[in-house]
Amino acid sequence: MQSPNLSMYVSTAGPKSSTRDEQIVRELLQAIVDRRLRPGTRLPEDSLGEAFSVSRTTIRKALQKLAQQRLVTMEHNRGAKVAQPSRQEAADVFMARRLIEVALLPVVHENRHSKAYEELHELVLKEKAAHNAGKFQEEVQLSARFHVQLAVATGNLILGEQVAQLTSLSSLIISLYGTRSSVGCDCGEHSELLALIENDQIEKAKVWMDHHLDAIYQTINTNQDTSDDIDFKSMFGV
Known part of the structure; x- marks a missing residue:
């Protein structure tokens, strides 16, 4: 399933x-x-x-x-x-992502000529276009898709599912604690990572990914409000 x-x-x-x-x-x-x-x-x-x-x-x-x-x-x-998610849960999620996503990069490098890897370049272009157009929410979604697609590029479906679940949790955490600097250039552009992979600089790519995820985590704060005033019928009505 x-x-x-x-x-x-x-x-x-x-x-x-x-x-x-x-x-x-x-x-x-x-x-x-x-x-x-x-x-x-x-x-x-x-x-x-x-x-x-x-x-x-x-x-x-x-x-x-x-x-x-x-x-x-x-x-x-x-x-x-x-x-x-509590602040501790947020820390745990990003630590898990750092452990997994740094470790998968050598396998991504091995599969850099695959169709799944080629799609990473398409996502980077879309992400930059969304950023330049000021479409913040679209940029957030594309950033998340990039990280999941990176795991998919390993060819390991189970790994892809794990990163997808952690990415969904990260999106929830950023929704609760994040700011506009939680995505985008402030935390490093994904094109930089692809350049390192394609130039066989895997150790530098690992350092980049670790810094990238840690930089996102460092942007979160606990001063976000929540609201229960939701019109579910307008949101999901069929």
């Missing part, structure tokens, strides 16, 4: 599941990553059921799957809400 996280970031990752609860998982996941659903936002089953035109049971199944990915928290008698 295709990971909802991976299929959200990588269009060539395979067919998407057709079950209704998994479609809802993808839509809620996209809304969380896009910052339309902010950390701490309550997710009432009845309102979501009405918005998606499904039963509360189907909504509950979708929320449980998101809870397994740490993107939603569910409390007895209090319902579900978008997760609010």
Whole structure:
């Protein structure tokens, strides 16, 4: 079964599941990553059921799957809400990303002539265009896709799924704590990484990636507000 996280970031990752609860998982996941659903936002089953035109049971199944990915928290008698990662959880996520994404670079180098690797250049061009056009949210999405595609370029699907899940968590963390400097040139342009890989400078590429992810983490702060005033029917209505 295709990971909802991976299929959200990588269009060539395979067919998407057709079950209704998994479609809802993808839509809620996209809304969380896009910052339309902010950390701490309550997710009432009845309102979501009405918005998606499904039963509360189907909504509950979708929320449980998101809870397994740490993107939603569910409390007895209090319902579900978008997760609010603590500062320590944020540190743990970025540490995991640094360990994994630095280590995968030699394998990416070995596969640098693959179609999956070529797509990294296309993402860099799109990312720069979004930055120049001031399309911040699109730039955030493309930055996330770049990191997932980098893992996909190893040819290891399991690795791609792990990075996709960590990237989704990172997007949630940036949504809660991040600033405009959490993406973009301030943390290093992705074209710099590709140049190092293609010039066989793998050790320098590892240092670049470690600094890049640490620089993003260093931009986060805890002064972000959350809101429960959400019109689910307008957001998800079918």
